[in-house]
Amino acid sequence: MTIIINLMTSFIAAAAFGVIFNAPKKSLLQCGFVGMFGWLIYISLVNHNHDAVLASLIAAIFISAISQVFAKIYRTPIIIFSVAGIIPLVPGGIAYDAMRNFVENDYNMAIQLAARAFMISGAIAVGLVISEVIYQLIMKARLKLKKA
Amino acid sequence: MENKYPQTFEVIELCLLAGKIMLQCGAETYRVEDTMTRIAAALGIPNSHSYVTPTGIVFSTDDTNPAKLIRISERTTDLYKVTLVNGVSRKVSSGEMTREQAFLKLKEIENANYTFPIYQQILAASIASACFMVMFQGEWNNFIPALITGGVGFTSFIFLHRVVQIKFFSEFIASFIIGILSILFIKAGLGTQLDKIIIGSVMPLVPGLLITNAVRDLMAGHLVSGLSKGAEAFLTAFAIGAGIAVVFSFLS
Numbered sequence: 001m002t003i004i005i006n007l008m009t010s011f012i013a014a015a016a017f018g019v020i021f022n023a024p025k026k027s028l029l030q031c032g033f034v035g036m037f038g039w040l041i042y043i044s045l046v047n048h049n050h051d052a053v054l055a056s057l058i059a060a061i062f063i064s065a066i067s068q069v070f071a072k073i074y075r076t077p078i079i080i081f082s083v084a085g086i087i088p089l090v091p092g093g094i095a096y097d098a099m100r101n102f103v104e105n106d107y108n109m110a111i112q113l114a115a116r117a118f119m120i121s122g123a124i125a126v127g128l129v130i131s132e133v134i135y136q137l138i139m140k141a142r143l144k145l146k147k148a
Numbered sequence: 149m150e151n152k153y154p155q156t157f158e159v160i161e162l163c164l165l166a167g168k169i170m171l172q173c174g175a176e177t178y179r180v181e182d183t184m185t186r187i188a189a190a191l192g193i194p195n196s197h198s199y200v201t202p203t204g205i206v207f208s209t210d211d212t213n214p215a216k217l218i219r220i221s222e223r224t225t226d227l228y229k230v231t232l233v234n235g236v237s238r239k240v241s242s243g244e245m246t247r248e249q250a251f252l253k254l255k256e257i258e259n260a261n262y263t264f265p266i267y268q269q270i271l272a273a274s275i276a277s278a279c280f281m282v283m284f285q286g287e288w289n290n291f292i293p294a295l296i297t298g299g300v301g302f303t304s305f306i307f308l309h310r311v312v313q314i315k316f317f318s319e320f321i322a323s324f325i326i327g328i329l330s331i332l333f334i335k336a337g338l339g340t341q342l343d344k345i346i347i348g349s350v351m352p353l354v355p356g357l358l359i360t361n362a363v364r365d366l367m368a369g370h371l372v373s374g375l376s377k378g379a380e381a382f383l384t385a386f387a388i389g390a391g392i393a394v395v396f397s398f399l400s
Contacts, residue, residue, distance in 0.1 A: 006283060013279035013351075019272035020302075020352060021174075022263045023227045039283065077234050079176060079361075080227045087356045093284055093347045099389035100343075103396045125363035 003043075010039035014084045023080045030070050031084035038063040038085040052116075053123045056089050060127025063089075068135050082128065091120040156213055159191045162247060164218050165254045167198065167205045170233050173226040174357060177365045177373040180205070183237045187250075190241040201373045202380070225357055228262045266306065273352040274299030281348030286341050290348075293330065293339035298349040301326035305353060316387040319353055323391030326350060331399065346392060355384040 014035020018028045038059045045055035063085035064078075071078035098113035163184040170180045181198045184207060188196040195210030202223065208215030236253050239245040245253070263269070277298020278291050286294070301322050308318035326349045333339040358381035366374030 009279035009282045013276045013283065016272035016276035016279070017352075017356075019264050020269055020276070021225045021227050021357065022229075024231050075235075075238070076231045077175065077179060077227075079174075079179075079357075080231065083227075083357050083360060086360050087351070087354075088280070088283065090351075090354055090356045090359065092280075092351055092354050093343075095385060095389065096343070096347050096350065096392065099393050100396060103393040121359060125360070125367075128360065128364065129367045 003040075006043055007036055007040060010088055011036040013088060014039075017087050018080075018084050021080075021083060023084065024076065027070075027074060027076060027080055030074070030081060034063055034066050034070065034081045034085035035088055037066060039088045042089060052091075053119050056091075056120050057123040057127045059089055060086065060124045061131045064128045064131030065135070068131070086124060086128075089120075089124055091117040094120065156193065156209060158247060158251070159188060159193055160207060160209065160213070160216055162191070162251050162254070163187050163196070163198075164205060164207055164216060165251070165258065166233050166237060167200065167207070168218055168220065169254065169258050170230055171200065171202070171205065171220050172223055173229040173233075174223065174361070175230045176361050176368075177201075177370045178368045179230075179234075183233065186241050187237050190243070191247055200370070202376050226263060229257055232257050232262075270299050270303050270306075273302035276352055277301075277348045279348075280351045281344050284344055284347055286344030286348065290339040290341050290345050293333040294345045294348040297326050297329045297333065297345060298352060300329055301349050302352045316383050319384055319387040320391045322353060323350060323388040324394055325391075327392045327395030331395065350388055350392070353384075353388055355381040358384065 011032040015028050015032030017035070018031035023031055041062055042055045042059040045058060046052055064082055067078050067081035067085060070076075070081045094113050094117040098110050098117060101107075101110035101113060166187060167180050167184045170183060171177075177200045180200045184198045184205075185196055188194075188209070193209045197208050197210065199206040203220055205218045205220065206215055207218075233254065236245065236250055236257070240247075240250050264272075274295045278295040281290055281294035282288070304325050305318055305322035308321055309315060312318055327346060330339070330342055330345040330349065333345065334342050339345050358377055362374050362377035362381055364374075365377060368374075
């Protein structure tokens, strides 16, 4: 049941972000789908006691991969889909906790949380880049095959 | 040779216009450079150079022509326009569109307003806030407070940004308002989890697009624009955090 609720809310949230970023109306559903898929991977990994950093990395790789496919199919820039997918993963909650601890003068906790938020954003970024590199390698291999 | 130059100038104009629209609407730096080089190549300037930063574009042909500079002062997020310009550049490269047609089309795109109506954006922001609250394992009785605070926060951000030109200030005030409202909801007994309401409501302001673009630019070797976008993202996050922090320091 919680999984279904998570799927629904992440779909709606990602599509709503599509509206805020003014994505083309036709691609709003796909934005929602990418967001939902990424969140599904993330939340299932976290629920199986994997680290949030690892979960973000893997989710980001998959989000970027699907976005590449969608960008290819619908002939639009990839950024439309990848942004909608990434938004739920952004460590807003941890960054908030860090800020709150800073204000409450608990610097030890605050630095720990801030480092964690930094690690997660780094993981998301690395995930995006890994996926892009793999895509480029596949494309190059295909070009070579065509030529041969 | 004589009549080659005027045409080159028009091609440069076209490339700069395309680059300007894309950059203003939040495209990645490498995409802007790629689009401009492609258009130029398709229209007979194979060795053009472009230098794109978030605040300006320098474009030069590999020729004796002077380089042209264009200043970008206002940046928003409008992915629809990015898609449209991308389509135009594709058509120019494949030869379906002539230079004049492309220029007219780009002018039309530049002046048009394709954004969703404000009330729809606000609605989307409030729904997104409420959904995020649920996704971060909040309880359902906080749904309505998160919906309202998220909507009010986003609305105040949009309207403050129209009045005050400094983006960080409007973000600061918007998150301050979000903090105050959430505390009021808790005090009135309408919500139970202060943290979840605030995190959910802040999400529409979080610079997710900027962070993603910054890292992509850095990895693609656009160090200057990557770092400056990163700085913008950091300042935004800091403004949001500071707004909430001020509320908490009043509270404790």
